[in-house]
Every structure is written in structure tokens, then in C-alpha cells.
Amino acid sequence: MTQAYVFALDPTHSQVSLLRSHIGGTRFVYNALLGLVKTNWDENRAKVHAGEAVTREDYLGTRHLDLQKTWYANRDEVATWWSENGSSTYNYACLNLSKAFANHRAGRAKFPTFKKRGSSGSVSFLASAIKLSDSHHVRVSRVGENKTYESTRKLYRHLERGTGRIMAATVTERGGMYTISFTVAVTRVVPATRSPEKIIGIDVGLTTLYTGAGADGEQLLNVENPRHLITVQKELSHAQRVASRRNGPKPGVAPSNRWKKANSRVQKIHTSTANVRRNLIHETTSMLAKNYDVIVIEDLNVKGMVKNHSLAKHISDAAWGEFSRQLEYKTTWYGSTLVKADRFYPSSKTCAQCGAVKAKLSLTERTFACDSCGHQVDRDLNAAINLARLGLPGTSSGTGRGGEVRPQPQTLVATAHPGEASTETPRALGA
Ligand SMILES: [Zn+2]
Structure with missing residues (x-):
């Protein structure tokens, strides 16, 4: 199961500007790809309208891999500075945009809109770009060793014992405050049933x-x-x-x-x-x-x-x-x-x-x-x-409503807590 761990970061001034560069870069790539897709679709629509032949291949795709392809084909032109930031972060921009398109197709959301520059934003990193150096420091590639306000001991121990593996991490800025949220694959040992029941x-x-x-x-x-x-x-x-x-x-x-x-x-x-x-x-x-x-x-x-x-x-x-x-x-x-x-x-x-x-x-x-x-x-x-x-065993008439009083333990798929992890945190960088 995956679990989220969130810690407040205490970045130095130069780290703040590096983090901002990554957050801005992610937003830029998201917007640029959305713009390219929109323009392409508008052009094709105009061609259809003018009676020109348009094939499926003329349309830019919106799946993760399609967007990645479009990004690679256009990055030298639309984002000359792209090599300044860690490249996995752009991959997450592609992934997030593909999700936004998928949500729209499924009727769960409106058509993707451009992300506004503001006092908040986030950037995700691949596990390989992140390392927990000790219980108070997180190394982020291209940004350096970031201090955390709280101890990361709980997560650090999981990693040391081998019961947890970092899948990805997202740095979020909100009103000048930075947090890092780790998506961690955790193996848990369920204790044997205790008795008597408490x-x-x-x-x-x-x-x-x-x-x-x-x-x-x-x-x-x-x-x-x-x-x-x-x-x-x-x-x-x-x-x-x-x-x-x-x-x-x-x-x-x-x-x-x-x-x-x-x-x-x-x-x-x-x-x-x-x-x-x-x-x-x-x-x-x-x-x-x-x-x-x-x-x-x-x-x-x-x-x-x-x-x-x-x-x-x-x-x-x-x-x-x-x-x-x-x-x-x-x-x-x-x-x-x-x-x-x-x-x-x-x-x-x-x-x-x-x-x-x-x-x-x-x-x-x-x-x-x-x-x-x-x-x-x-x-x-x-x-x-x-x-x-x-909760007493055998209690079933207690409600007087005939409701199910002691349901079987629910089999819930534990997911990262939305309140803690950014909604943009990808579970895994699926190909
Ligand atoms: Zn009484």
C-alpha cells in the first residue's frame, strides 16, 4: 500500500529560488503543452471546416506518452532553458496534463485550463532524484540538501528497515511555505488478534x-x-x-x-x-x-x-x-x-x-x-x-433500526491521504 509522509521544509534563499524555478518550469511545460494541443486541434478543425483532408495522425494526442513526445519535439524551441531543471519534473507535467485530459474525457472535470502563476504551486520528482540524508535533511537533485522543520524519523526508519520505498516526492509552495510530500510504498505487519477485545x-x-x-x-x-x-x-x-x-x-x-x-x-x-x-x-x-x-x-x-x-x-x-x-x-x-x-x-x-x-x-x-x-x-x-x-459481540438489536451493527472489517484500499499529499502527486510514473 502507499502512504504519504509530509514534512515542512526550511529552504535557504538560494534553494527557494531553485525550487521556484522547478515549480515555474513545471507550470510552464504544462501550459505550453496544453497550448500546443489546443492550437493543433483548432488548426485541424479549421482544415476540416475548409474541406481539407485531416487524418487521425494530424491530431496531437493527450496520453502521457503522446504529451512526452510533443514535449521532446518542442522543448528546444518553447523552453530553451529546460536543461536548468531536473528533467523528471517535466515528465510529471506531462503526466498531470494527461490526467487532466483523461478526467475531462471521463466527464469528471472541465477541459484543462492554463495554470496561473500565483502564490502556490508544486513540482514532483522521481524517487531517484530524492534522498533522505538523515532525520532532518532531504537531498533534492539540482536543489541540494534541504533542512526539514520536523524530524523525518518515522519515514527514515521505514527506509532503513526496508519496510518502505519512496515512489515519488512532491514539493508544494503555499504562500511562501514549502512542504515535501513523499509517496511511499509501505509493507506493514498486521499484529495477531488481541484478546480479550477492547x-x-x-x-x-x-x-x-x-x-x-x-x-x-x-x-x-x-x-x-x-x-x-x-x-x-x-x-x-x-x-x-x-x-x-x-x-x-x-x-x-x-x-x-x-x-x-x-x-x-x-x-x-x-x-x-x-x-x-x-x-x-x-x-x-x-x-x-x-x-x-x-x-x-x-x-x-x-x-x-x-x-x-x-x-x-x-x-x-x-x-x-x-x-x-x-x-x-x-x-x-x-x-x-x-x-x-x-x-x-x-x-x-x-x-x-x-x-x-x-x-x-x-x-x-x-x-x-x-x-x-x-x-x-x-x-x-x-x-x-x-x-x-x-461494539459488544452479539449486539444486533441495539439500534432498533435493524441496521448492520457489526459489519465485517472493510477491505479498503489505503491510498495516500489527499489532505497531505498534493493532488498532483503521481502514484508511480507509469509508462
Ligand atoms: Zn435512566
Whole structure:
């Protein structure tokens, strides 16, 4: 399976200009090839219109190899400087453009458009052009030894042990910040089944992000919602207001330098919030998948919830969808089982003590108070206990909806995480 590893880079000034040259080069080649194909097709169309004979061979192809051929045939003319950058990077431009064409043919996307120059961009390298020198340095051919902010120890160990192999790497620039994302083929050892089964139910809430409990009522997990994400939200709206007062890009008009500066500030805040959130979700999901045999969560209708404006910000902060998605693939890595409770299962409204179901429970009620037995318990904890009980072996009538309670472990194909790897990261450079 492939897995993505992402690290923030700390390039020197000269490395920044080399990385920019590669990113710009990739974008240039992508645009140049798209231009050549478009012109060629327009010309052929005009010929057909004029009654001239046009054969299939007259049309430039859009498959990876076709585009590579067009690139080799035209590079000395359209990009005299091409030899300044690592040549595998152009190959990825061909690959990415061929994918864009394929997506259009399949009806998944609009016709490819030219990539705009801006404060973001990316460039991919073949595995042979990248080397992890130690746990804090990545050697990129033509760019040199780049320092990483964080330790690359996890990936470095995989490579040393021979349980991981780098397939490709993508350097992405966003608002002046650089990250490198490795696509790595990883071999994993699935641990033998543990016994007795450890079960945890997780309630995803607003004040406490994740509350976990066992079927016996013991609280097992408490992850607070990082409030600073909300503080940062204020900083972000301020930065966005500043940017909106300046002269941004309009058709035919270049954005002002003051706008670029303000926009880069906005991008930086976005990137750092995304990092904080991603790390928190990763830590929590890894811990759960490694330590529990059965993890029960709600199958929330995230789209439906985001429509509720007062909740929207919190819900997206809580990133429930990402949490669930990560649990899906991590449970397959570690041999644990993810159970999703039926969306209508009243985990919040059911009393964990006596089983009575409340007719109504408003979001502002933080404590669950049972009308039947008088039991009082934290709302999220009550829900988590009820969820955990759905994971008990033999539980099938718990939902009252006849939903599939304990599905077989899903066979999911683990892919690189889209949130981490650039969407342009090719899996492998297929011929
Ligand atoms: Zn009760």
C-alpha cells in the first residue's frame, strides 16, 4: 500500500529560488503543452471546416506518452532553458496534463485550463532524484540538501528497515511555505488478534472534540477542541478583510504587491491551522487504531450538519469526516474493526444506565438527566458509552433500526491521504 509522509521544509534563499524555478518550469511545460494541443486541434478543425483532408495522425494526442513526445519535439524551441531543471519534473507535467485530459474525457472535470502563476504551486520528482540524508535533511537533485522543520524519523526508519520505498516526492509552495510530500510504498505487519477485545465508543462533540468510553461506562478518552483554532479564526477573518480591501487579481489586471502580501498572510494562517488540526486527528486516530480492537463511531451526515450555520465552523474544525476517514484505513492497518452506528441510533438520547430513550435533548443540555431513573451524566460520555455497547459481540438489536451493527472489517484500499499529499502527486510514473 502507499502512504504519504509530509514534512515542512526550511529552504535557504538560494534553494527557494531553485525550487521556484522547478515549480515555474513545471507550470510552464504544462501550459505550453496544453497550448500546443489546443492550437493543433483548432488548426485541424479549421482544415476540416475548409474541406481539407485531416487524418487521425494530424491530431496531437493527450496520453502521457503522446504529451512526452510533443514535449521532446518542442522543448528546444518553447523552453530553451529546460536543461536548468531536473528533467523528471517535466515528465510529471506531462503526466498531470494527461490526467487532466483523461478526467475531462471521463466527464469528471472541465477541459484543462492554463495554470496561473500565483502564490502556490508544486513540482514532483522521481524517487531517484530524492534522498533522505538523515532525520532532518532531504537531498533534492539540482536543489541540494534541504533542512526539514520536523524530524523525518518515522519515514527514515521505514527506509532503513526496508519496510518502505519512496515512489515519488512532491514539493508544494503555499504562500511562501514549502512542504515535501513523499509517496511511499509501505509493507506493514498486521499484529495477531488481541484478546480479550477492547472496545471503545467515541462521541464527536463541540466543546470536547472526542469523548471515548468503554461499554462498562469507564471514560477512556478526552480530547478537548483546540480553542486556539477559534482564536486563529479571528486572525484569519482580519487578514481576509485586509486582502479584500486591496487590489486583487481581476481579468487582465495583475494584483498589487500589497494584495500579494496580504494574500500570503491568509495562506499562511490556513496552512498552520490545517497542520494543527491534521496532527491532532492523526494522533488520535493512530492511538485508537493501535490500542483498541473495536472502535464505534456515529455515521454522521456531515453535509447535513454543515448547512446549519451556527454549527458549521465548529463542525469543520472538528473535522469529523477526516476523523472517520482516517479511522477507516488505520483500522485496516492495525487489524482493528471500525463500526459505524446507524445514523438514527439515538446514542445521545438513550440513558446508559436504564436504557430509557428521551424524546428530546437540545444541544445546549450538556448533562444528560434521565427522566426514568434519575441518572445524571455528561452528555458526551453518555453517548460514548451507548456507542461502545454497539461494539459488544452479539449486539444486533441495539439500534432498533435493524441496521448492520457489526459489519465485517472493510477491505479498503489505503491510498495516500489527499489532505497531505498534493493532488498532483503521481502514484508511480507509469509508462
Ligand atoms: Zn435512566
